[in-house]
Amino acid sequence: MTISDTPVPLRRVGASGLLVSAVGLGCNNFGRPGTKSETLAGTIEVLDAAIDSGVTFLDTADMYGGEPGQSETLMGDALQGRRDRVVLATKFGHPGRDMGYATVGAKTSRSYIRTAVEASLRRLKTDWIDLYQLHVPDADTPIAETISALDDLVAAGKIRYYGHSNMSGWQIAEADFTAADRGSRFISAQNHYSLLARGAEREVLPAVQRFGLGFFPYFPLQNGLLTGKFTREGGPEGSRIMMQRRHVWQNAPWDALERYQAFCDERGITMLAATFGWLLSRPSLSSVIAGATSADQVRSNAAAAAAWTPSAAELATIDELFPLPDDPAA
Numbered sequence: 001m002t003i004s005d006t007p008v009p010l011r012r013v014g015a016s017g018l019l020v021s022a023v024g025l026g027c028n029n030f031g032r033p034g035t036k037s038e039t040l041a042g043t044i045e046v047l048d049a050a051i052d053s054g055v056t057f058l059d060t061a062d063m064y065g066g067e068p069g070q071s072e073t074l075m076g077d078a079l080q081g082r083r084d085r086v087v088l089a090t091k092f093g094h095p096g097r098d099m100g101y102a103t104v105g106a107k108t109s110r111s112y113i114r115t116a117v118e119a120s121l122r123r124l125k126t127d128w129i130d131l132y133q134l135h136v137p138d139a140d141t142p143i144a145e146t147i148s149a150l151d152d153l154v155a156a157g158k159i160r161y162y163g164h165s166n167m168s169g170w171q172i173a174e175a176d177f178t179a180a181d182r183g184s185r186f187i188s189a190q191n192h193y194s195l196l197a198r199g200a201e202r203e204v205l206p207a208v209q210r211f212g213l214g215f216f217p218y219f220p221l222q223n224g225l226l227t228g229k230f231t232r233e234g235g236p237e238g239s240r241i242m243m244q245r246r247h248v249w250q251n252a253p254w255d256a257l258e259r260y261q262a263f264c265d266e267r268g269i270t271m272l273a274a275t276f277g278w279l280l281s282r283p284s285l286s287s288v289i290a291g292a293t294s295a296d297q298v299r300s301n302a303a304a305a306a307a308w309t310p311s312a313a314e315l316a317t318i319d320e321l322f323p324l325p326d327d328p329a330a
């Protein structure tokens with residue numbers, strides 16, 4: 001379901017009652033060293049532009065920021081007085097960063113979740129989280145325990161809905177069956193997905209559709225590569241790709257990207273519009289949670305929500321440009 005009388009259309013997240021802006025904001029730039037939004041002033045600037053242009057779905061995680069927790073802390077400060085104007089999603093349980101919680105148990109255990117949610121609520125300066133996402137599946141905790149702990153948080157009013165991230169197809173099925181036994185459900189999945197990373201089409205997206213989940217693609221712009229501002233010769237020096245993730249540019253399939261640029265030029269659209277248009281045409285897609293490092297970027301992304309809708313023939317051409325790779329790990 002789509003509601004289009006808002007600046008950016010709203011979409012339903014899977015089979016739930018949650019509505020989110022079809023273009024969202026990935027918030028892992030808040031508190032990131034070297035970006036404008038490392039500071040509170042920079043964070044406020046990006047969030048002001050987002051809210052004013054209808055980008056009201058905000059996706060963060062407890063571990064984002066130069067210091068773990070910093071993205072949530074900056075967002076909590078920046079959203080004071082207007083918390084109810086956004087749909088706030090965060091995540092818990094990433095194995096790669098120690099949040100410093102004095103708790104026993106693995107990172108999706110009952111004990112850990114109870115501690116993690118209180119810390120996120122404190123940093124975000126809010127009484128509730130709209131969507132609480134398990135960041136990475138954890139082999140040490142039975143999924144039934146995680147679901148039971150999340151159901152308790154819903155009952156206590158601390159979270160409204162819960163979802164997962166980085167699950168494989170079979171893990172999505174296991175999570176759904178286990179939750180259904182309790183009359184509960186995960187409402188969403190978040191996985192790496194873009195024109196240059198289509199591996200989720202093998203197992204994850206069919207499972208997402210089968211179980212009625214909403215889908216949030218992460219790295220939807222391939223860190224900015226799919227916005228049109230890079231060429232074979234280089235890209236903006238201040239961009240994260242050039243500063244920190246040069247391999248994304250170095251290893252890019254430039255022949256295909258140049259044909260993609262020509263495809264956009266023939267239609268008089270920007271690559272940014274084509275990239276958003278393609279993502280928004282994907283089944284089950286709820287929101288494109290693109291990151292942004294400036295107010296202008298977030299405004300351009302909001303405008304891209306309705307800039308171009310591909311035809312079936314155009315989707316087929318894009319499939320030829322960026323086919324599903326043979327390597328199942330891609």
Ligand SMILES: NC(=O)c1ccc[n+]([C@@H]2O[C@H](COP(=O)([O-])OP(=O)(O)OC[C@H]3O[C@@H](n4cnc5c(N)ncnc54)[C@H](OP(=O)(O)O)[C@@H]3O)[C@@H](O)[C@H]2O)c1
Pocket residue numbers: 025026027028029059060135165166190191217218219220221222223224225227229238239240241272289290291292293296297298300301
């Ligand atoms: N669940 C997970 O495990 C997981 C993992 C990673 C990310 N995520 C989520 O996915 C979100 C998005 O990831 P991401 O930000 O790393 O990648 P992304 O959305 O693919 O790329 C965003 C970057 O592209 C550039 N950009 C954005 N809009 C632009 C525009 N209109 N014009 C020109 N450049 C533009 C900006 O970088 P520059 O200005 O530096 O060029 C921006 O930071 C994260 O914030 C997070 O919420 C989730």
